[in-house]
Amino acid sequence: MNLWTAVLLASGLAYLTKLAGYLVPGGLLTGRATARALALLPVALLAALVGVQTVSAPGPSLVLDARLAGVAAAAVALLLRAPFLLVLVVAAGVAALTRAVGWAA
Secondary structure, three states, X not given: OXXXXXXXXXXXXXXXXXXXXXXXXHHHHOOHHHHHHHHHHHHHHHHHHHHHHHHOOOOOOOOOOHHHHHHXXXXXXXXXXXXXXXXXXXXXXXXXXXXHHOOOO
């Protein structure tokens, strides 16, 4: 399979996935449990992405570096009910400080 075949197959799959969303009857999405699950799905996916990107490394090992310190600082800022922009600044600052001091690679 060459590159263009893979690109065309991926594009077709993306189109079919989007089309399938339009074909789902509205009655399936109006239930209370379904609405709650759909509301929480983006949060769960984002949390999984952050978790994987925080401690991922090539190969089977985990890496604990400045990213983990930044995420921990962001979690503390969120627990203190800081505004989202401040949470980002705190996380970036702690990660940069951790790297600058040399506590993590």
